Amino acid sequence: MNTLTPRQLLDKLVSFPTVSRVSNLDLVDWLEGYLASHGIAAHRSWNEDRTKAALFAHVGPWVEGAVVLSGHSDVVPVDGQDWTSDPWTVTERDGRLYGRGTCDMKGFDALAVWALVEAHSKGVKRPLQLALSYDEEVGCTGAPPMIAAMQGVVPKGEAVVVGEPSRMALITGHKGGTGFHVHVKGFEVHSSLLSYGVSAIMEGARLIQWVNDQNAAIQAPQPSAVAAMFDPPFTTMHVGMIEGGTAHNITAGDCRFAIEMRVVPDDDEAARIAAVETEAARLDASLKAKRPEAGVHLEKFFGVPALRPEVDGAAEALVRRLTGNNATGVVSYGTEAGQFQEAGYSAVVCGPGDIAQAHQVDEFIEVSEFQAGHAFMQRLVEHLG
Ligand SMILES: [Zn+2]
Numbered sequence: 172m173n174t175l176t177p178r179q180l181l182d183k184l185v186s187f188p189t190v191s192r193v194s195n196l197d198l199v200d201w202l203e204g205y206l207a208s209h210g211i212a213a214h215r216s217w218n219e220d221r222t223k224a225a226l227f228a229h230v231g232p233w234v235e236g237a238v239v240l241s242g243h244s245d246v247v248p249v250d251g252q253d254w255t256s257d258p259w260t261v262t263e264r265d266g267r268l269y270g271r272g273t274c275d276m277k278g279f280d281a282l283a284v285w286a287l288v289e290a291h292s293k294g295v296k297r298p299l300q301l302a303l304s305y306d307e308e309v310g311c312t313g314a315p316p317m318i319a320a321m322q323g324v325v326p327k328g329e330a331v332v333v334g335e336p337s338r339m340a341l342i343t344g345h346k347g348g349t350g351f352h353v354h355v356k357g358f359e360v361h362s363s364l365l366s367y368g369v370s371a372i373m374e375g376a377r378l379i380q381w382v383n384d385q386n387a388a389i390q391a392p393q394p395s396a397v398a399a400m401f402d403p404p405f406t407t408m409h410v411g412m413i414e415g416g417t418a419h420n421i422t423a424g425d426c427r428f429a430i431e432m433r434v435v436p437d438d439d440e441a442a443r444i445a446a447v448e449t450e451a452a453r454l455d456a457s458l459k460a461k462r463p464e465a466g467v468h469l470e471k472f473f474g475v476p477a478l479r480p481e482v483d484g485a486a487e488a489l490v491r492r493l494t495g496n497n498a499t500g501v502v503s504y505g506t507e508a509g510q511f512q513e514a515g516y517s518a519v520v521c522g523p524g525d526i527a528q529a530h531q532v533d534e535f536i537e538v539s540e541f542q543a544g545h546a547f548m549q550r551l552v553e554h555l556g
Contacts, residue, residue, distance in 0.1 A: 177545050180281035182261045185270040191245040191308045194222045198244055202226060209288050216320035223305040225317035229325040230291035231298035237328035239300040240283035241507055243307030246272035252532035267535040275529035278536045279334030279522040286548040295555035300328050310473030314507040318514045330486035333508040334522030336529055339543050341490045342520035344501040347440050347477030347509060350431040352470045358462040359424040368422035369458055369465040372415045375426040381450050382408045398435040400501045408432045436477035476509035485517040493550045
């Protein structure tokens with residue numbers, strides 16, 4: 172197969188409508204074939220029902236210490252968005268490349284694939300790896316099994332660059348996140364008989380008020396040095412949606428809401444999670460004491476570890492060297508970098524494009540950003556040489 176340019180690779184990757192809810196196997200099949208045509212063996216990490224796969228590959232000497240370029244293959248939906256041009260065809264207008272995923276993050280994916288093939292064909296002394304996950308957009312659930320699958324199949328990499336859009340700025344930290352679906356089960360009676368029933372709404376409100384109290388307690392002390400890098404400089408807990416009840420004069424049989432927390436890197440996320448579980452269990456017990464049918468059910472629906480700024484981190488040193496940029500920053504969105512770090516890698520975020528364009532109607536990456544990403548990859552391959 173011909174060697175494709177970064178732009179041709181971007182066109183190809185965007186043409187696969189890999190929305191998180193559908194299979195990404197067309198893209199994976201194509202990419203595996205493309206890499207194979209250049210003599211690069213790729214490995215798959217399947218999801219449970221084998222409808223999706225992550226793909227990872229290693230080029231260069233078969234030794235530890237690779238630079239790992241990490242991207243995700245899935246994109247957010249375009250449903251209900253009124254696009255100016257076909258979201259699955261990269262369209263250049265006014266110095267911008269429009270298309271779903273151009274920014275988040277098939278632009279980086281295309282550049283990473285380009286770098287892998289370039290490093291393989293030129294020959295490098297230090298290895299390079301590509302790690303392309305699935306289901307990032309639905310809570311970063313695809314990366315942990317992929318990272319586990321990489322162990323022992325390819326030599327352990329050292330420095331991970333997660334190419335989420337940062338305008339090529341070096342990002343060394345982000346908050347972690349955890350989300351819970353809460354279902355409060357009440358007991359329906361006529362509201363005039365309130366004390367014989369359980370209002371799921373009124374009981375659920377106790378848990379929501381507890382969340383408010385937590386926020387107040389969290390924000391009271393001076394933020395730590397790491398927390399002070401963030402805006403806002405503390406862990407936050409939030410209830411973003413709620414539903415429940417059937418009529419003004421019936422005690423609500425059900426109330427459902429979601430609690431999500433964004434945790435600064437040096438806060439104890441496990442303790443925060445345990446506190447939610449303890450509080451829910453306490454409410455559950457008190458409801459059951461009134462009515463055995465009532466209770467609280469908690470379901471964790473996502474959990475992403477924070478990215479801790481590292482001391483003398485290998486990934487940070489690498490990106491500083493390649494970008495000449497000494498500034499570091501933190502972001503408030505979660506990425507797979509925290510998951511790589513948790514698995515023992517040094518990890519940072521650095522990628523082309525602006526997060527403000529991610530998930531938008533008429534998503535785009537500026538041509539200049541894409542070129543800056545390409546220049547980064549060229550310097551990387553030279554550096555590995
Ligand atoms: Zn992304």
